[in-house]
Amino acid sequence: MAVNNTLKIIRITTGGMFQDILLKGQLRFLSLHFDMVSISDPDQHLVNVANRERVRTIGVEMSREISPGKDLVSIRTLRQVFRREKPDIIHVSTPKAGLLAMIAGKWTRVPVRMLTPTGFRFVGLTGLKRKIVFFFEKLPLSFATHIFPESQGVINTIRQYKMTRKPLMLIGSGSVNGVNLGIFSEGAIDAGKMAILKKEIDFDPSYNYLLFVGRIVKDKGITELVGTWKKIPGKNKLVVLGPFEKGDPVPGHIEDEIRNNPDIIHIDWTDDVHYFMALATLLVHPSYREGLPNVLLQAGAMGCPIICTAIEGNMDIVDDKINGLLFQPRDIGTLEKTLAFALANPATMQQYAGKLRQKIEYKFDQKLVLQALVRQYQEVAGK
Structure with missing residues (x-):
């Protein structure tokens, strides 16, 4: 694949976490082909991106929620950055950065303004708030020159709500970064490290371990899961990996249950999510809305059986x-x-897990996703 370091691409997200965690390894790979720059709200995650991905980073303060005064300042700063950097392509993934960067990019006449919607908040809302959020989530589509949604499910949502008439295409089979099969593989698990983890959580093989991975907010369905898992016959423990968030918080009694129930193991954050997927009986993903959830790709790659909600995004992965x-x-x-x-039929669930691993190898291997992204950048830039 030809190297084209004269093509400058700026990757933009609202917060650095998206690039630090979800796009891990991507910018470093792309920098072998292009002049890559990373922009997000200045935080420790952006520092991590600079150190690990070896790309130049620029911090631009961006508020996640609508804040007219702060948003105007962010747009003005982005406009200044674009005028100075003169990118050939800006590529944005997160909703708020999509709004701000698409406006600034249009204003400064950036030739290619790529938008990758990863899901829409309005889908899970009602009333006036839904209308307001819908307006602001639809607006970036009008300023983008190219729209590459994360999944077919996101395409379906855009078409269903008539958010744009512009062409919509997937990059490869979808996914913003695929899954690293060198890490998310049963063969990559270190026995010694797994033994330490089991000791830390007081692992008991006579129990089923039900795994939830994600932000602890209402629209991830954790309220229903916490209210249900105790009703299932047998010896079951619930492992919750993820932080509590103030936006869309879970009811107080659910938070108390997660924090205080001895049969719930709660861990705010871990870099070893694949180890938990390896020891889990199954992963439960009860979310109300998704783009293309990385947790399902990762669990599927680990051979962890999955049950999840029948929603757009999930159904791009699980049949x-x-x-x-x-x-x-x-x-x-x-x-x-x-x-x-699922708990009564472990053999059937393991058969399903084996088939999902095959699907992920064929469609969502990170190597395939990144190669498709390089080709797409070259195509839209006419290089």
């Missing part, structure tokens, strides 16, 4: 009763039935 099980969102009854079936 019901073929490589996993689906249940209806916000529905405790179907969650309980699906969870009970």
